[in-house]
Amino acid sequence: MSASQWTAEFRQQLALGGISVEPIAVAAGFSERAELWQIDSQQWQAFAELAMQQHLRWSAGWAEQFGEQFFVNALFEKQGDFILLRSLVNPLKPELPSQATVYPAANRSERHTQDMFGIKFIGHPDHRPWTRHKAWDKHEYPLRKDFPASGNPQGVTPPDLDYQFIKSHGAGTYEIPVGPVHAGIIEPGHFRFQAVGELILNLEERLGYVHKGIEKIAEGRTPESLARLAGRVSGDTTVGHAWAACMAMEQAAGIAVPPRAALIRGILAERERVANHLGDIGAICNDVAFVFGQMQFTRLRENWLRTNALVFGHRLLMDCVVPGGVKADLSEASGHLIKQDIVQLRKELTDVITALDLNTSLEDRLYTAGFLADEIAAGYGTVGYVGRASGQNFDVRRDAAYSPYDRVTMRVALENQGDIASRFWVRHKEIKAALRLIEQFIDLLAPGDLIADWQMPAPGSEGLGIVEGWRGETVAYLRFEADNKISRYYPRDPSILNWPALEKLVLNNIVPDFPVCNKSVNGSYSGNDL
């Protein structure tokens, strides 16, 4: 079924249900995989109910102040095609019915919108704040245009002691509060466990500690400056977020990235994927005290990062993706070096992975632990390797292919056991697939430009960048105002969809297995908190 077929049928079904949506014409450059539909705010929830029946996946939600009005947006996906649903809410009484009652994935996102804009989602199952702790007042909304970026901070922001965690009652149950400062070299966040003996009865995540005001300080930036900021939404996903943001800006400006630049972006993104998977597989081994695995994988990661520094000038590839293209070329000699590296890495992986595969003590810790059922993975709309280890067969690179992925055929790694071992093996398969992609992209390189001439976008023009970052589907929405300046930027890290799954997959595991469960998911705190 082609895209237009299912969306057209879906519109008919909506009409039968008394829900009318108005397709809005978008500028020529806007994401060709997405249709923009406007809906009356009163039907916001009813739309979600029909969308759920038709198996649409809830992907992202954000709001925007546009003049004196508020837009509320939600992004849905099915079969690689997206619907961007938009509603206008009354600025005097900004409220609309919640979609979180239908899609659990929308829960924290709506709370974020409530905290940042003061838009109320009626019927929302959770009235607690999410992003807001104590840095601004309950009745102040940082993303409203009349809120100054400097805010009105106190000398010392007090800790957030009012958050009402779920309580357990009963003999023998106890709580373990963990964080925000953790024992390892890791980002800050709070975890509240309820346990009986060593068994986890419940886990509640409390994030928001690294909220840095990314959406607010994006306002007024130039395209180059926004790309730099996007590259720091989550340090391990610098290519992914910068690419999504640049894709959105290029749509708004109506420019096409030269083929050579697109191929180099693909190489950068796959190198980022490999580096992170190597690091995480090592860390999973470390969390079950299997030091051999950790040492081997951190060594392989270091080799890989050194090649990044040599070829692209930065170990983590920051600021390599720029609006219109890429910053640096890839010489023939560098292409050759990368290919040699890949041959070596494959050989080493065969040695190390074979040794790990046959190791019973590792099997004992990874199999069946941290089980995430397919239904729960689907219910939360989990993406990337977390979703794909629980049967969620979706990958933007294949299902909504963008340049350069539209020039190659790729196999998407899929498992359905849903445990830590499954996520481990999906990552291993993704490394192998990424290595093949890098080789293919190098082979496809033909002489050409590295960057397209920038054209100033018309005031009000918008873009929606969707790429498969190493963690999964990564979304960037933005809109320009006059003079080449950004008026709204919203990055949706895949972690926002994957964090809630962690609360479920640790249940009935023992507390000491939490680190390895967490590492197998490895959500970004910074990408979540913004």
Place this chain on the structure above:
Amino acid sequence: MLRIFNKIFATGIVTESVKPPKDDELEQLGIAIKRHIDSKFAGSIAIREVDAGSCNGCELEIHALNNPYYDIERFGIHFVASPRHADVLLVTGPVSRHMQTALLRTYEATPNPKWVIAVGDCAACGGEFGVSYASCGAVSNVIPVDAVIAGCPPTPLALMKGLLGLIGH
């Protein structure tokens, strides 16, 4: 098991010691660090890493200090799980306002004598994020800082150099 031993044997010791062409500063630096640490902290320093709002880029490179190429522990520098065990706080990120109290409490929990190293451009001067309703900016806006290691993020070698600067002054 045999495969593991084979791989360990075939890998050998990759820790860079005498004069590898790219990283020849490393060993000298490390030895100098050890000499200073010996005089002040009886042979070792314990570091508590605190992410006070970083994008996680700095953490990735701090992690790399423990990989077999750098193996920072051979110089008596190791990472500990609690500020109570630490001589040095290695603080990254602009300090988000939501982490301000947590950072202050971590600082108070660290016994004297203690040093604070601000790691990365954000920790040094606020970097890409600066001061805003959500961010206090540089670490020195919140707690006293003894040394700064700049970079976005600093490379593992730059981190080692920074440690030398701290211990030397």
